[in-house]
Structure formats: C-alpha cells, structure tokens
Amino acid sequence: MLQVQFIRDHKETVLEGLAKRNFADAETIIEKVLTVDENRRKTQVELDNTLAESNKISKEIGGLFKAGEIQKANILKEKTGVLKTKSKELTESLTALAEELQTLLYLIPNVPHASVKAGNSEEDNEKIFSEGTIPDLGENALPHWELAKKYDIIDFELGNKVTGAGFPVYKGKGARLQRALINYFLDKNIEAGYKEYQVPHLVNEASATATGQLPDKDGQMYHSKEDDLYLIPTAEVPITNMFRGNLVQESDFPITATGYTPCFRREAGSYGAHVRGLNRLHQFDKVEIVRVEHPDNSYNALNDMVEHIKNILRELKLPYRILRLCGGDTGFTAALTFDFELFSTAQDRWLEISSASNFETFQANRLKLRFKNKEGKSELAHTLNGSSLALPRVLAGILENYQTEEGIKIPEVLVPYTGFSIIN
RNA sequence: AGAAAGGUGGCCGAGUGGUCGAAGGCGCUACCCUGGAAAGGUAGUAUACUGGUAACGGUAUCGAGGGUUCGAAUCCCUUCCUUUCUGCCA
Numbered sequence: 001m002l003q004v005q006f007i008r009d010h011k012e013t014v015l016e017g018l019a020k021r022n023f024a025d026a027e028t029i030i031e032k033v034l035t036v037d038e039n040r041r042k043t044q045v046e047l048d049n050t051l052a053e054s055n056k057i058s059k060e061i062g063g064l065f066k067a068g069e070i071q072k073a074n075i076l077k078e079k080t081g082v083l084k085t086k087s088k089e090l091t092e093s094l095t096a097l098a099e100e101l102q103t104l105l106y107l108i109p110n111v112p113h114a115s116v117k118a119g120n121s122e123e124d125n126e127k128i129f130s131e132g133t134i135p136d137l138g139e140n141a142l143p144h145w146e147l148a149k150k151y152d153i154i155d156f157e158l159g160n161k162v163t164g165a166g167f168p169v170y171k172g173k174g175a176r177l178q179r180a181l182i183n184y185f186l187d188k189n190i191e192a193g194y195k196e197y198q199v200p201h202l203v204n205e206a207s208a209t210a211t212g213q214l215p216d217k218d219g220q221m222y223h224s225k226e227d228d229l230y231l232i233p234t235a236e237v238p239i240t241n242m243f244r245g246n247l248v249q250e251s252d253f254p255i256t257a258t259g260y261t262p263c264f265r266r267e268a269g270s271y272g273a274h275v276r277g278l279n280r281l282h283q284f285d286k287v288e289i290v291r292v293e294h295p296d297n298s299y300n301a302l303n304d305m306v307e308h309i310k311n312i313l314r315e316l317k318l319p320y321r322i323l324r325l326c327g328g329d330t331g332f333t334a335a336l337t338f339d340f341e342l343f344s345t346a347q348d349r350w351l352e353i354s355s356a357s358n359f360e361t362f363q364a365n366r367l368k369l370r371f372k373n374k375e376g377k378s379e380l381a382h383t384l385n386g387s388s389l390a391l392p393r394v395l396a397g398i399l400e401n402y403q404t405e406e407g408i409k410i411p412e413v414l415v416p417y418t419g420f421s422i423i424n
Numbered sequence: 425a426g427a428a429a430g431g432u433g434g435c436c437g438a439g440u441g442g443u444c445g446a447a448g449g450c451g452c453u454a455c456c457c458u459g460g461a462a463a464g465g466u467a468g469u470a471u472a473c474u475g476g477u478a479a480c481g482g483u484a485u486c487g488a489g490g491g492u493u494c495g496a497a498u499c500c501c502u503u504c505c506u507u508u509c510u511g512c513c514a
Contacts, residue, residue: 044474048483055483058495062442065494073494080494247434247471368472378471 001105001212001365003380004037017111020118020327026108033104040097047090054083106215110362112327113299113336119326125339126326131310132319134343135401141346144396145277147403148174151423154278166267166282173423177398177410178285180417181391182260185287185312189388192308194258194289199238201261202229207241210366212333222264231264235288236385243292244367247378252371254301255292258388260285278392279351285391291384292369295360298382299336302358305386306338309354312389315413318397319343321350335360342393346400351393356386 007014007030018026057080064073117126148154153174159167170178190196208214208230213221222231232238239257248255263286278284289308293301306322313320325337334357341350361380364370370378402409407424415421 041474044483048474051484052482054494059443061494065442077494084494 001362002108002111003361003365004033004101004105007033007108008037014108014111017327018109020112020116021109021330022118022120022328023109029104029107033101033108036097036101036104040094040101043090043094043097047087047094050083050087050090054080054087057083109332110330110335110359112330113358115324116330116336117324117326118328120328121326122329124326125323125329128322128324128338129310130319130321131314132317132343134319135345137345137401137403141400141403143277143346144344144399147399147408148277151408153177153423156277164282166280168278168281173418173420176418176420177414177423178391178395180414181394182285182287184414184417185389186258186260188308188312188315189258189287189289194256197239197242197257197259199235199242199259199261201232201238201264202227203232203237203241204229207237207244210244211237211240211363212366213237216332220266222266232261233265234263234387235259235261235286236290239288239290240363240367240383240385243369243383246369248292248369248371248381250294250371250373253292253294253297253381257290258287260287262286278396281392286387287389287391289386289388292364293382293384294371295379295382298358298360298384301382302336302338302356302384305356305384305388309340309356309386309388313340313342316394316398316411318394318401318411319345320353331355331357333357333359333362335362340389342397344393344397344400346403351397352390353393353397354387354389357384359383359385 002014011030011034015026015030018030057076061073061076061080064070064076117124119125142150145154145156148156151173153171155169155171156165158169158171159165162169186196202224205214205228208221213230213233217233221233223229224231238261239259242257243255262283264283265281267280267282289305291298291301291305310322320340320342323339323341325334325339330337337355337357339352340354340356342353343349344351360382363383364380367383369381369383371381373379398411399408402411407422410418410421410423
C-alpha cells in the first residue's frame with residue numbers, strides 16, 4: 001500500500017510509475033484518493049475540535065460537582081448533548097472516509113523502480129543476464145513427467161488418489177533428491193548470512209493482509225473457514241509477518257531470514273500443457289529468503305540476493321537467465337523484480353524458478369514495520385524477498401537436463417546430500 | 425474442549441469513575457560531578473492522525489471492538505490472546 005502522504009507529495013511520479021504498468025484509470029483513482037483524503041482531513045479537524053470542546057466542558061462539570069454547584073453543572077450537561085450528537089456524526093463520516101480511502105489505496109499497485117521499462121506482459125521483460133550451457137540431449141530426451149514415471153520417482157496418480165491433481169507424491173530417490181535440495185538451499189542461504197526459521201504453515205487474516213495477499217488474491221489461497229486461517233502460498237507471508245508492527249533500530253539492519261515451507265496455491269483458472277507435471281502444482285516446496293533493510297541500502301541488498309541465487313544455479317550447473325520484469329508483469333506489491341528462469345531442454349522452454357523483489361515501503365506500510373532513523377523519527381523500512389529456490393521446477397530442470405542413457409546424473413554439489421550420484 | 429486468573433509505555437509495575445498519556449522503578453539520551461569510569465545528581469525519554477513556516481497546539485490510543493456516563497485504564501457486553509488447573513494427545 002502506498003502512503004497517502006507520498007501520493008500527495010509526488011503525484012506526477014506516481015502517475016508516471018503506474019503508466020509503466022499500464023494501470024487503468026490511474027488518474028481517476030489518484031484524483032479520488034486526493035479528494036477523499038482532503039475530506040478526511042477536514043472531517044478529522046472538525047471532529048477533533050468538537051471533542052476538544054466536549055472535553056473542556058466535561059472538566060468544568062467535574063469541577064462544579066466538586067464545588068457542589070449541581071445546577072450549573074446540569075446546564076452544562078445539556079450543552080454536551082449537542083456536541084455528542086455532532087461528534088457521533090463526524091466519527092461516522094470519518095470512519096466511512098477512512099474506509100473509502102483504504103479501499104482506494106488497496107487498488108493501487110506499487111510504483112515501479114526507475115529501471116523498470118513500461119510493458120504489458122512477459123513479452124516485454126528484459127533479459128539482462130544468462131549463463132550455463134544448454135546440454136545437447138539428442139532426439140530421445142524426455143520431459144520430466146516421463147522421466148518421473150520411467151524411474152518411478154514422482155507419482156502424480158498416487159497424489160491424485162490421496163488428494164487430487166497438483167499434489168504429487170515423491171518416491172524413493174525422488175523424495176531423497178527433493179530433501180537434498182531443501183537442505184542444500186538452506187545451507188547455502190545460512191552460509192550467506194541468512195538466519196533460518198521454521199514458521200507456521202497457516203496464517204491469520206492480519207498476516208495475509210499485511211504482505212498483500214489479501215484482499216488482492218483472496219481466491220488464490222486455501223482457507224480454513226472454521227478457524228479463519230489461510231494456508232500459506234509462500235513462506236514470505238509468515239516470515240515477513242514475524243516483523244509486523246516492529247520498531248527496529250538502524251543498527252539491527254540488515255535483518256535477514258530464510259525458511260523452508262511447503263506452499264499452497266489454489267491456482268484457480270490454470271489449465272493446459274503448461275501446467276503438466278511439476279510445472280504448476282497446488283502444493284510445492286520452496287526455500288525463501290527475506291530481508292528487512294534500510295531504504296538507502298535496499299537496492300544493494302536486492303543485488304546481493306540476485307548474486308546469491310546466481311551462485312547457487314552456477315553450482316548446480318543449470319542453464320538459466322535473468323529477466324528484469326517490465327511494469328505490467330511486475331507483481332502488485334513489488335517495485336522491482338528479477339525473475340530467474342531455468343531452461344528446460346526437454347520441454348524446450350524457460351521455467352521460472354525464482355523471483356527476487358524489492359517492495360520498498362509498500363509492504364512495510366501495511367506491516368507497520370519501521371525503524372528509528374538518525375533524527376530519532378520512525379520511518380518505514382524496506383522489505384525484500386526471493387526464492388532461493390523453488391523446488392519443483394529446479395527438480396524438473398535437473399531431471400531433464402541431467403538425463404543420460406544410463407540414467408539421471410545428480411549434480412556434484414548435491415551428491416553429499418543425496419548419498420547417490422545417479423537415478424537409474 | 426472445560427474452569428479460573430490476567431492482558432497498562434522499550435521492560436517491570438501502580439492505578440476501580442473526574443487536571444491519568446497514566447505514579448514508581450529499570451533501561452536509554454544529554455548535562456553536572458570525576459584524571460577517567462562506577463556511584464550520585466538534574467533534565468528528557470510512547471505511537472498515530474491532525475493544525476501551524478516554526479514555536480507550539482488539538483484528538484485518539486491502558487489487547488481489540490461495542491455500550492453506560494457530562495466524563496472510562498477503572499463499570500457492562502462481545503471477542504482475541506496469555507498463564508495455571510482439568511481433559512485429550514503427536
């Protein structure tokens with residue numbers, strides 16, 4: 001959520017930013033925000049004055065009662081009746097205006113960073129880096145879902161039976177490879193200075209709202225109605241919310257966190273070949289990294305995160321590229337996002353495996369996550385997060401890119417974690 | 425799940441209807457004292473919204489939301505959370 005104050009002071013910047021996202025009706029909404037905000041302030045002042053008067057009279061009444069001047073007190077009492085009605089009305093309109101403002105602000109996405117290019121879809125994303133060799137697998141290369149069946153390491157039908165589509169069962173070496181990847185990722189993150197957390201997999205409404213899942217993506221989360229809890233779509237939600245409402249010291253920066261969790265997504269409305277196999281699931285595993293940073297340092301931090309993820313993919317010897325997302329493809333809450341895509345040789349397409357973003361103050365505003373600056377004032381911090389990394393597509397990439405006549409080789413760095421070097 | 429007790433500022437803790445944003449202590453900051461430090465002394469030290477160039481004001485906030493009252497941290501209702509006991513159990 002953007003700060004009203006910011007919109008008030010930097011209207012043009014906001015409009016230019018939203019134009020890069022191709023955000024419809026930006027001008028209308030911003031104008032409305034400004035009008036409602038002005039009304040809100042006016043009402044606030046009027047209410048404050050009314051209450052001030054009422055408070056003053058109450059004090060006088062107290063004094064009169066003490067002095068035994070009951071009659072005078074009773075006269076004043078009548079006066080407060082009018083003020084009470086007035087303040088009640090004003091409170092109601094203030095609440096209504098505040099709600100209206102809030103609803104409007106929830107509609108407005110983050111203002112993209114200066115480096116973000118205008119654009120509508122993934123077509124307009126900029127490729128800024130690529131690395132790794134795409135292996136020559138020959139004619140007989142199989143997509144991962146065929147390989148999974150051939151070696152009996154992932155069972156989609158079994159998951160179907162137990163739960164439904166999009167909930168695979170990992171078996172034998174498949175399960176061990178999955179567990180190895182989780183441990184490997186966590187170890188890499190810890191080595192880079194991230195503190196490991198094990199967090200709840202269900203969150204309350206306040207948490208889902210603070211990181212921006214609600215109200216924007218309501219239908220995309222699994223929801224336990226009875227307890228009013230949401231299954232997390234990403235570890236970003238519980239991890240970032242650990243810091244909700246905090247007032248930290250500048251010396252606490254950088255605050256870094258990593259955690260492994262399963263992620264649950266309803267993925268309502270996804271169909272077709274692009275969702276085959278591990279490409280899109282209702283439950284998948286992911287290791288996440290989160291940072292809370294001083295505003296002056298958040299883009300350095302984002303850079304660090306990108307370098308860190310590069311490093312992991314380099315070690316795994318997987319061919320990948322990095323995209324800087326265009327305005328239209330950048331998530332609602334992010335100011336700048338780098339997507340990492342892995343080349344799936346057998347599917348002949350790029351698969352998104354990580355996304356690293358700086359949210360600037362957009363999340364911190366809802367989170368009320370602040371720090372004391374040098375002047376002793378509290379100021380919103382910047383939050384960032386990234387996947388390091390998402391499991392299923394990395395797994396798919398390994399299966400596909402490392403397939404040989406003899407079986408699927410395991411990347412060298414993973415062998416100490418798996419305890420075997422080939423799946424055959 | 426049932427019963428009881430409780431939720432007050434960065435922390436501890438007092439406060440059961442009136443100048444209480446809240447005693448006292450700890451912590452923190454500045455200054456005094458000191459060769460330096462400790463101890464001691466003095467002062468300051470919540471957040472949000474809002475008015476004002478500023479100085480300085482106003483309003484709200486004692487878990488949250490309602491209510492009673494001229495007036496609520498204090499009384500009533502709802503709700504959430506914590507602790508203890510009982511129950512259940514990985």
